[in-house]
Structures are given as C-alpha cells and as structure tokens.
Amino acid sequence: MSNTDSFIDEVTDEVRRDRLFGYLRRYGWIGVAGVVALVAGAAWYEWQAHQARQTAEAFGDSILAALDAPDAPARAEALAAIAATGDNAAMLRLLAAGEALAGPEGVARDKALADLAGVAADGSVSPIWRDLAALRRLAAPGAGVDLQERAAGLAALAEPGRPFRPLALEQIALDKLSAGDRDGALADFRTLAGDTQAPSALRARAGQMIVVLGGGSGAAQN
Incomplete structure (x- = not known):
C-alpha cells in the first residue's frame, strides 16, 4: 500500500469518527431517553403489580373478616357492606346470597334470590359468575321458580x-x-x-x- 493510500484511509477514518460523534451529539439523547423510558416503564409495572396485590389481599381479608361473623344474617350483612365492582361485586353478592338462603324464609331470602337473578342477568359479569348465580337460584329450595323456567335454565x-x-x-x-x-x-x-x-x-x-x-x-x- 502506498503512502498516499494510507493517508487517504486515515483521513477517511477520521471523517467517519467525526461524523459518528456528530450523530451521537445530535441524536444520542434519543437512546438515553429510550433507556430512561424503559426503566420508568418497568418501575411503573412493578408499582402497578404491587398495588394490585395489595388490593387483592385487602379484599380477601375483608371477606375473611365478614365470614367470621357469628351467624348467617351477620355474615350476609358484612359481605354486603364490602365495596367492590365487577366480578368482585358479583362474587360478594353470591356469598351473601348463600348466607341468606341458609336462614329462614323472609325478606333476606327474597332479596338473596333477587340478587342471584340479577347477577345471572348481568352482561358485564364474567360468564362463570353468571352461570353460578343462575344455578344457585334454580337449585335453591323453595325458590318459587316455575318448572318450565327451571327446566330451560338447567338445560342451558x-x-x-x-x-x-x-x-x-x-x-x-x-x-x-x-x-x-x-x-x-x-x-x-x-x-x-x-x-x-x-x-x-x-x-x-x-x-x-x-x-x-x-x-x-x-x-x-x-
């Protein structure tokens, strides 16, 4: 290789380095921002997961505390007092209805059957809870469900x-x-x-x- 070729290669390499450093000075902040965003996203995900765990644990503790009440009416009342939405609310209504149905006939029992019918017909609730509510209502002794309605519901x-x-x-x-x-x-x-x-x-x-x-x-x- 001649001295001229060597000189040209050195100049070319220098130009490439200068161009690379120029790109880094101009656009390097994008990479830094990407790393920061990635770290922030991971931290946000962990925080959200932690919050979800805490919420679930608090909800479960509330149910256990309600089920520790001394009798069925008190347990049903305690369950009904727990704040919840969506599937959690449906589950609470099912639990409260089960406690009420274990007691004597009366207003509480009628309300329990109405709550089960409401959950079974609620399209915003997951199918598994709707089906369980429907089955619980149809199978409840003395529910007063018409025989044809019972047969059609069980068949479904x-x-x-x-x-x-x-x-x-x-x-x-x-x-x-x-x-x-x-x-x-x-x-x-x-x-x-x-x-x-x-x-x-x-x-x-x-x-x-x-x-x-x-x-x-x-x-x-x-």
Missing part, C-alpha cells in the same frame, strides 16, 4: 362446555326422578358417572344413584 347450564354442566345435569336427573321418569334419570346419572370432567365426589354420587335405581354397578354404560 348443562350444555357441553359450560363450567357447571355436571351440577346442572345432576339437578336435571333428580328432577326427572321426582317426575317419575326413572329411565331418563338413569341415563343422565350414567352420563354424569362417566364424565371425566366432573368432580370425583359428583361421579360417586351418580354411581350410587345408578345402583339405587337398579341400573347396575354404577359405572358408565354405553
């Missing part, structure tokens, strides 16, 4: 893929048995006994009902 809840299908199917089978439809009840209990998605205790109950109805060993039959 027993559709494949619904979260409380096994419980709804058990209620349907019991209704058929009460109406004298032994074969229909037996078929439903067999379906329930063979449903691997159903809780084991529920499958066991179905198996026992199959035996009681003279349907065999209680295992699912095809």
Whole structure:
C-alpha cells in the first residue's frame, strides 16, 4: 500500500469518527431517553403489580373478616357492606346470597334470590359468575321458580362446555326422578358417572344413584 493510500484511509477514518460523534451529539439523547423510558416503564409495572396485590389481599381479608361473623344474617350483612365492582361485586353478592338462603324464609331470602337473578342477568359479569348465580337460584329450595323456567335454565347450564354442566345435569336427573321418569334419570346419572370432567365426589354420587335405581354397578354404560 502506498503512502498516499494510507493517508487517504486515515483521513477517511477520521471523517467517519467525526461524523459518528456528530450523530451521537445530535441524536444520542434519543437512546438515553429510550433507556430512561424503559426503566420508568418497568418501575411503573412493578408499582402497578404491587398495588394490585395489595388490593387483592385487602379484599380477601375483608371477606375473611365478614365470614367470621357469628351467624348467617351477620355474615350476609358484612359481605354486603364490602365495596367492590365487577366480578368482585358479583362474587360478594353470591356469598351473601348463600348466607341468606341458609336462614329462614323472609325478606333476606327474597332479596338473596333477587340478587342471584340479577347477577345471572348481568352482561358485564364474567360468564362463570353468571352461570353460578343462575344455578344457585334454580337449585335453591323453595325458590318459587316455575318448572318450565327451571327446566330451560338447567338445560342451558348443562350444555357441553359450560363450567357447571355436571351440577346442572345432576339437578336435571333428580328432577326427572321426582317426575317419575326413572329411565331418563338413569341415563343422565350414567352420563354424569362417566364424565371425566366432573368432580370425583359428583361421579360417586351418580354411581350410587345408578345402583339405587337398579341400573347396575354404577359405572358408565354405553
């Protein structure tokens, strides 16, 4: 390589360095700002997560404190006093309704059934809470639900893929048995006994009902 070529290369490298430093002086703040934004975003996310944990813990503590009340009416009143929105509010209404339904018939029981109906019809609540409220209302003793409404509601809840299908199917089978439809009840209990998605205790109950109805060993039959 000649001296001229070496000189040209040195000049070129110097020009490139000057140009690079110029870019850094002009635009380097963008990189710094990006790093600052990234760190700030991570800190904000951690703060939000911490706040969410604290809120959830406080909400859970409120429920536990309410459930420590001495009797069902006091527990229902304490649960109703907890401030909540959305799914949390729906859950509180379900818990309070459960406490009220455990007591004698009266205004509190009527309100509990109305609250369950309200949650079941609330489109802003997650489907799992709506289905649970509907099932709780339909299955409540002395709820005064029309037989056709009960049958239609349970049939909807027993559709494949619904979260409380096994419980709804058990209620349907019991209704058929009460109406004298032994074969229909037996078929439903067999379906329930063979449903691997159903809780084991529920499958066991179905198996026992199959035996009681003279349907065999209680295992699912095809």
